[in-house]
Amino acid sequence: MSESVNSLHMLVGEVLRRRETDSRFRANVSRGLNPLTEQYAYPWVLPHVPSPYEQVVYLRVAGLVASYPNIPHSDKPTLGQSFRVLSEQRSGKRVDDETYQKHDAIAARLVSLQDQDLDGAVDTLRRLFDLNKKVQVPVNYFALARMLSRWGSGQSEASLAVRRRTLGDYYGAWSIKSFAPIESVDD
Known part of the structure; x- marks a missing residue:
């Protein structure tokens, strides 16, 4: 290391x-x-x-x-998986449900995340964490730190890969089996 x-x-x-x-x-x-x-x-x-x-x-x-002291840490999920579970819990539907809205507010923020500089990305993440205050889906803060430390300018292949990973983990088939149960949340 x-x-x-x-x-x-x-x-x-x-x-x-x-x-x-x-x-x-x-x-x-x-x-x-x-x-x-x-x-x-x-x-x-x-x-x-x-x-x-x-x-x-x-x-x-x-x-x-x-x-965000009320949002617990967990080593298990990727950041994209955490946001996927947050989206599921806020909507009360599983991502693999055909009535699930595939591109909700969380997904829209994740799409824009990859085009932002570091401070813009942090602002977007802060807004996503604000959505998670009530639901409290665990986040892997070490993975978050690793991602932001490798954020780069978005010009190199390595930087682009880092920026795309969260959205890939959000939508990816490997993430369908979420690590947390679905519970409906009233807004």
Whole structure:
């Protein structure tokens, strides 16, 4: 594991451990989501950053993890699978049901996600997480961090593959067997 991946993994682990019990920590690290307030997260995030080029990714990832303490972590799902389950639970229908709307609001956001720069992608993910506040479908925060750390500019094949994976996991046949039961959610 490279130094960058290891330090980002350690940061996500620390935020997951402290976000429910340390409100001051959570509040300040959450401010790393916004370029105008990110300086409040510096004391907690920057000691983990191995290079100035990675500072923004670390701040945004830590901010996302800290901002949603009610959304549990799970190692099991991919991010696309989590959003698929969220979509199923919000609609009360399984994705393989022929009456299921294949391109709902969640899918629309995931389609736009792949064309965005890092901050745009983080804003879209924040809106998706806002939809998940009530339902609380588990998210793999380590996979989220890995994805955003490899986001790139969208010009290379590797960057495009990273950007497309979440949508592929959302629609892919390999994701049909969701990891969580369907429960109807009232909006």
